[in-house]
Amino acid sequence: MKVDMSLRRFVFAAVLWVSLAGPALAQGPATRPAGEIAAAATRPATCPAVFPASSPALRTDAPKTVDELRALEARVQAACKKGLAATVGVIAGGGQGSGVIISPDGYVLTAGHVSGAPNRDVTVILPDGRRVKARTLGANSGIDSGLVKIVEKGPFPFVELTKSSDLRPGMWCVAIGHPGGWRKDRPAVLRAGRILSATDRVITTDCTLVGGDSGGPLFDLDGRVIGIHSRIGPSTSLNMHVPVDSYVQTWERLAAGEAWGSGLFGQVLRPGPAMLGVTPADDERGARVEALTPDGPAQKAGLKPGDVITAVNGQKVANAQALFMLIAGMQVGQSAKVSVIRGGxxxxxxxxxxxxxxx
Structure with missing residues (x-):
């Protein structure tokens, strides 16, 4: 038996179900004082504990034998079992998203464009289908992090957090969410993949995502949360997640019901056939390069993470969306003169x- 064929079958088997989903939840820009947050959603004294990742969870190598392949499959199955128990659906307004419970008293991590404005009544759908009342807390639109608190009595099933700063390219991971919204005829959907890049602002993976997955969790092989699904990149095999470290670092602001930052998230941009091969983020000077597609046009041209793209073929790039729109109007094989700021x-x-x- 050839191991590479077994690996291919394993990866295909891990992509259990993929569906087109509706638009993401509407976001609200207003900031609410902490005093407006319902008494039932008062914050804990500290953020839930963050556990260091074990060495096997950080493996970046592909299985070399059938036994190693089976061991990896067992790790993925164990991580999925943990993750499914705490992955929830989030209903707010006319849209649905996903989330993950990280404490027994019902704190839920989700995407900022899913939770939207603080102090909103939302519904959380537990894995067993039970619906509970919840309240939105804070959101950072600059990175797309959001926090929700279940206001009904717990305890609730929850998962642990680990340090996203320990992530390395090639590391295996598991994405779980409710594409298309929660459905009673199936559980949350699982997809296995690998880390493509990881910075303090964004994690990119090849775990296939669609719009309704927003807010769902990304797990390591220990079944601990490493990120939250944010948005779809220029292809379904390049997707972006909010690093869990950002939630830990801004926990007090999120739990206090503060909203800050600005950004364009939760939208599936419809690119044309041409690709530059960058994952951009808004920057006051243009579009900052967060990650590069391996062996893509931008990487081959010499662009690096941290570069700020200010123009393409002389046309100004004001933000990430402007860059997407410019590339969408270009042709495969066309030369793009990219103006960047690197340092000074x-x-x-x-x-x-x-x-x-x-x-």
């Missing part, structure tokens, strides 16, 4: 656009 230096790099996977 301005560079002009030329990339030849490639065909986007699946286009």
């Amino acid at each position: 230096e301005t560079l002009e790099l030329t990339a030849r656009l490639a065909r986007r996977p699946g286009a």
Whole structure:
């Protein structure tokens, strides 16, 4: 038996179900004072404990034998079992998203564009289908983190957090969510994949996501949360997640019901067939490069994470959306003269656009 074929079958088997989903939840920009948050949603003294990841959970190698493949499969199954017990659906207004319970008293991590404005009444759907009342707390739109508190009496099933700063490219991970919204005829959907890149602002993976997955959890092989699904990249095999460290670092602001930051999240941008191969984020100077597609046009042209793209072929790039729109209007094989700021230096790099996977 060839191990690479077994690995391929394993990865395909891990993608249990994929569906098109409706638009993400509406977001509210208003900031609410902490005093407006319902008494039932008072914050704990500290953020839930963060556990260090074990060495096996950080493995970046592919299985070399059938036994190693079976061991990896067992780790994925164990992580899924833990994750499914705490992954929930979130209903707010006319839309649905996902979330994950991280404390027995019902604190739920989700995406900022899912939770929206603080002090909103929402419904959380538990894995057994039971619906409980909840309240939105804080949200950071600049990175797309959000916090929700179940206001009914617990305890609730929950999962632990681990340090997203320990992530490395190639590490195996598991994404869980409710694409298309919670459905009574199926549990949350599982997808296995690997870390493509990880910074303090964004994690990218090849775990296939669709719009309704927003707010769902990303797990390591220990079944501990490493990130929260945020948005879809230029292809379904390049998706972005909020690092769990950002929730820990801003816990007091989130739990106090504070809303801050600005950004464009939760939207599935419809790119054309051409691809530059960058994961951008808004920057006051243009579009900051958060990650690069391996061997993509941008990487081959010399762009690096942290570069700020200010123009393409002389056309100003005001933000990440502007960059997407410019590339969407270009052709496969076309040369793109990319103006970037790196440190205090301005560079002009030329990339030849490639065909986007699946286009």
